[in-house]
Amino acid sequence: MKERTQILIFMFLCITLSNFSQESIETKPRQIPFSSESISLDEILNKSREILHSIEVIEYQITQQKALKKRHGQPYINAIFTCEKDLTVKDVGFGKSKLKAQGTIELNGKNEAFSFSYDGHTFKYRRGTAKNKVIKNPTRKIVMGYLQQHLFMLQAFPYTDEVPFMPLGFGYKFEGIEMFNGEECFKVKTTSAVINSKGEIVKGKRIKVWYISSKSFLPIGFSDEKFYKQEITIKSINKSDKKSYKSKSTNENTLSISQARMELAGEKLLKLMTNTPDWNATDQNGKSYNSESLKGKVVFIDFWGSWCAPCKKAMPQIEQLYKHYKNNKNVIILGISANEKDNSASIKYFNNKKYSYTHIPNRIDIAKKFKVEYYPTVYIINKQGKVSYYETDFSQDGFHNWKKMINSLLNQ
Incomplete structure (x- = not known):
């Protein structure tokens, strides 16, 4: 009798465990198609x-x-x-x-x-x-x-x-x-x-x-x-x-990177070998410049802003370019800032960095004459006052490209 009771208890446990196991399987998350x-x-x-x-x-x-x-x-x-x-x-x-x-x-x-x-x-x-x-x-x-x-x-x-x-x-x-x-x-x-x-x-x-x-x-x-x-x-x-x-x-x-930039920029900027617009301005130290008086010289112009990160990255190369030609009276290096919310911002930035090339502050009117939409934009102008080179954005090879162009124009 005792053995029979043990057998029945064992069978009951087996059935119970079996049902429990089945319930556990059924309650697990199932991989079914999304509805x-x-x-x-x-x-x-x-x-x-x-x-x-x-x-x-x-x-x-x-x-x-x-x-x-x-x-x-x-x-x-x-x-x-x-x-x-x-x-x-x-x-x-x-x-x-x-x-x-x-x-x-x-x-x-x-x-x-x-x-x-x-x-x-x-x-x-x-x-x-x-x-x-x-x-x-x-x-x-x-x-x-x-x-x-x-x-x-x-x-x-x-x-x-x-x-x-x-x-x-x-x-x-x-x-x-x-x-x-x-x-x-x-x-x-x-x-x-x-x-x-x-x-x-x-x-x-x-x-x-x-x-x-x-x-x-x-x-x-x-x-x-x-x-x-x-x-x-x-x-x-x-x-x-x-x-x-x-x-x-x-x-x-x-095309090289600089040639590609020139080609793309040329769709909106002044065309190559066209006359530059007439302009006049005073730099931050009070010296006057105008387009007519610069004829006979090779002129490098950088349009920039103190708010423009690529402009700031390019400026050390422009300073390097100025120092390379500072004893050459036939080369003029200019930076013209524009679109400044604070009229003194570009002057403060230029002075804090101790740049020594010429800075003409806050002349958006000149930038518009040169059809500048993106910053920085660089123009190089020949002795006859015609556009010989332009580019937009920052370039790691800027100094070498600019120097090569300026030298070729000096020899013309």
């Missing part, structure tokens, strides 16, 4: 980021429709992109990746083919029938300058960003489920923030809307709700074939 009714914004973004981080190589097609609002100057674009992540490359606007793109752009009734590529060292760009522009070790500003907003902003950034879906000022908001290009998508939106005159944080004008496939969790559409609407069609993912990230062409024009 559009229950999924949260964090789950959408985290799942998409996880998948995006697993992609090393991707090929996709972007079709950009006409502006959502009827606005002149918004193009139709159709392009194929190939991107490969590479943490060793410099980010010039494509994230840590190599990239190749080619397609067509229809703008203001004109349809042109284009292509651009970046292999981590060399940027190539072609549009229409022009030669391929080839620039080694480009800066982000140079890449943006050639591509302009339409082509630079065309790429599907989450596929190459180190942190996909970086929010604007107000983070992301889940806008619900929508059909996009025939596919069910999660619509997520982020809006920029600005501070108004009362010091309050309010929504800004910038908007990003991503359409993330509920099936693949990959972004397949983008809109700024104003001008752009882009369809993203995935062609291949992690395809093992090695891609060449250099656009192949026998019709190429290789």
